[in-house]
Amino acid sequence: MSVLLQTIKLCLNRKPYNTSYCKCFSFRNKSDNSKRFITFDEVVAQRRAEAQKSLVVQVNSESSFNELYGYCSKYATVNDVHHYKNSNDEHYMLIEFSSEDNMKDVLQACSAHQKDVDIMSVQSPFLWFRAASGAKEKFPASNKLLAVKHGSCKIDEDVLFDELQNCETVSHQLQLLYDQTKLNDMDVRLRYMVARQLEVICSSLYANIAIKPFGSSVNGFGKMGCDLDLVLTNIVAPEMMDSKRRLVYQEKKCEGGRSPWQRHMELVATLLELRAPGAARVTRILNARVPIVKYSHEMADLECDLCYNNTSGVYMSELLWLLGSLDSRVRPLTFAVRRWARACSLTSPHPGRWITNFPLTLMVLFFLQQKRNDGIVLPSLKYLVKMSSKEDVRIAEENLNCTFLRDLNKLPEDSYSQSKDDLQTLLFHFFEFYAQFDFQDRAISINEGVPIRKPNALPLYIVNPLEPSLNVSRNVSFEECERLKMEVRNAAWHLESVLDGKKTDDWGLLGLIEKKTTRSLKKLLRVGNTHRLVSVKDLFVEDGEASEIKKLKTDEDIED
Ligand code: GTP
Ligand code: MG
Numbered sequence: 001m002s003v004l005l006q007t008i009k010l011c012l013n014r015k016p017y018n019t020s021y022c023k024c025f026s027f028r029n030k031s032d033n034s035k036r037f038i039t040f041d042e043v044v045a046q047r048r049a050e051a052q053k054s055l056v057v058q059v060n061s062e063s064s065f066n067e068l069y070g071y072c073s074k075y076a077t078v079n080d081v082h083h084y085k086n087s088n089d090e091h092y093m094l095i096e097f098s099s100e101d102n103m104k105d106v107l108q109a110c111s112a113h114q115k116d117v118d119i120m121s122v123q124s125p126f127l128w129f130r131a132a133s134g135a136k137e138k139f140p141a142s143n144k145l146l147a148v149k150h151g152s153c154k155i156d157e158d159v160l161f162d163e164l165q166n167c168e169t170v171s172h173q174l175q176l177l178y179d180q181t182k183l184n185d186m187d188v189r190l191r192y193m194v195a196r197q198l199e200v201i202c203s204s205l206y207a208n209i210a211i212k213p214f215g216s217s218v219n220g221f222g223k224m225g226c227d228l229d230l231v232l233t234n235i236v237a238p239e240m241m242d243s244k245r246r247l248v249y250q251e252k253k254c255e256g257g258r259s260p261w262q263r264h265m266e267l268v269a270t271l272l273e274l275r276a277p278g279a280a281r282v283t284r285i286l287n288a289r290v291p292i293v294k295y296s297h298e299m300a301d302l303e304c305d306l307c308y309n310n311t312s313g314v315y316m317s318e319l320l321w322l323l324g325s326l327d328s329r330v331r332p333l334t335f336a337v338r339r340w341a342r343a344c345s346l347t348s349p350h351p352g353r354w355i356t357n358f359p360l361t362l363m364v365l366f367f368l369q370q371k372r373n374d375g376i377v378l379p380s381l382k383y384l385v386k387m388s389s390k391e392d393v394r395i396a397e398e399n400l401n402c403t404f405l406r407d408l409n410k411l412p413e414d415s416y417s418q419s420k421d422d423l424q425t426l427l428f429h430f431f432e433f434y435a436q437f438d439f440q441d442r443a444i445s446i447n448e449g450v451p452i453r454k455p456n457a458l459p460l461y462i463v464n465p466l467e468p469s470l471n472v473s474r475n476v477s478f479e480e481c482e483r484l485k486m487e488v489r490n491a492a493w494h495l496e497s498v499l500d501g502k503k504t505d506d507w508g509l510l511g512l513i514e515k516k517t518t519r520s521l522k523k524l525l526r527v528g529n530t531h532r533l534v535s536v537k538d539l540f541v542e543d544g545e546a547s548e549i550k551k552l553k554t555d556e557d558i559e560d
Helices: 003-012 040-052 062-073 099-107 159-165 170-181 187-203 260-276 310-327 328-344 357-368 382-388 423-437 478-499 516-526 555-557
Strands: 054-059 080-086 093-098 126-128 209-212 229-234 279-285 292-297 300-309
Touching: 040 054, 040 187, 040 310, 054 099, 062 080, 062 093, 080 099, 080 187, 093 099, 093 126, 093 187, 099 279, 159 170, 170 328, 170 423, 187 209, 187 229, 187 260, 187 300, 209 310, 260 279, 260 292, 260 300, 310 328, 310 382, 328 357, 328 423, 328 478, 357 423, 382 555, 423 478
Parallel strands: 054 126, 229 300
Antiparallel strands: 054 093, 080 093, 209 229, 279 292, 292 300
16 A cells, blocks of 8 residues: 555544644654655545546445455455445445556446436446346355445434533544544545546546545535535646647637636536436526536535636645644634534525635634744745745636645744644634634734734625635625624633533533534423424424424523
């Protein structure tokens, strides 16, 4: 196994949970002189290579493993098999073969759906395993085991809350929340498979197309079940730009006034409908500033947003991934803040006049750039730009300069992680910092790492790191900003009482991430008051989370 693969596996299989500031379990050990950090490009290349030699096969149950493994081994060498179940209770095996050629040998041996001539089979990496006809072929029991069983299964919320209740410290709670809810290896593999599926379909029409995940699927801040942001890019090889070549392809000019890429995206949407098994509910939003195609992938249980040529989105994901890799406290802290914001409805799965996860993440990163007693946790983007060199130059669409240091091994060791505060202290100071922040006059800029003067009167101003003239929270209304200020004050007050040593029913993180209504509902159910509910199922909306108690008599009833 390559060193890179080993490193990735090591990171993904990290065991819970160190409590305080945990240099010791990070793969970035400062005293280790070997390569401490891998680059984002290396991770992406590794994941794409994995997907290129993998297939997803629908099976009867996890016990189909032996038969499927035996069958595939007749054609190719299997590296690993990962099992998962989607929300329709369908079972799937994600099989990684030893090489892409190996995997293609298996595809050569696939058959088409024979029952219905109206159904056109599609050559994509999503297959199903037909039950054996006639006498069952006997496969010797292999000594190979499923690498993962129930791979993308979300942790039960009740179990999670019980575990959080039993933690010794708030730092433990933050680490636990992160470890139990972050995307795992299986989730990430599946996301790259969904990207690969569309890439295979599109490449039968277009040369040089790549489809890559970006956003929280790859930036290190994704929780299980988060949406899958995909970008379709047209990769032009450097030799294709050689002006000395005299034979040049004729161009196809698009007629009809609309931008060519709106039309290409329309075609991709149609391909999704006609040629992508698993893709459903395809919606075209092509007149927006950034045209997107939304669809659900039913086999992978994913909500996907596909856009075109948003390379700056990929670089933004890279930047966030790098800052999250630099210090082991960044991601658990961000997870806690994102979860808290969701619980007090500061964020919502629907777009509107409120803050979203992306600017909220920038707020956490910005807080970690602040110099406190013993120094900063994260450097500013300005510093990463200063440390960059020739190989870091990246220019995205519309000439956006996305140059910053990519290889974190080149950073001086004393330029980050100076502060040794544990997670609970950081979380408390995060709320305290924003409780006192001058939102009226100041803007948040991870480029500068210090508050800067606001260029306009919008209630919340968070500078877009890669396009500093833009505000990524321009949609946030005055009321929502006021609510944000109020909630950070409440959260600081709540944590202060815990840090003073009081351990109540909703101590520490629980009081911040468990919705008041959910807790009240659970209490009610525990004391057998279900007769007061018309239907318990009616209460649960949005992602299966209890977000509203609709049918109870009064709020006062619940609180009792
Ligand atoms: P969740 O999907 O909520 O888990 O987080 P996310 O980080 O994936 O956010 P979202 O799906 O809203 O956006 C995907 C990516 O698009 C983000 O990670 C950013 O890189 C980028 N992005 C989101 N909002 C903005 C914005 O307002 N401006 C710019 N330039 N990029 C944005
Ligand atoms: Mg997203």
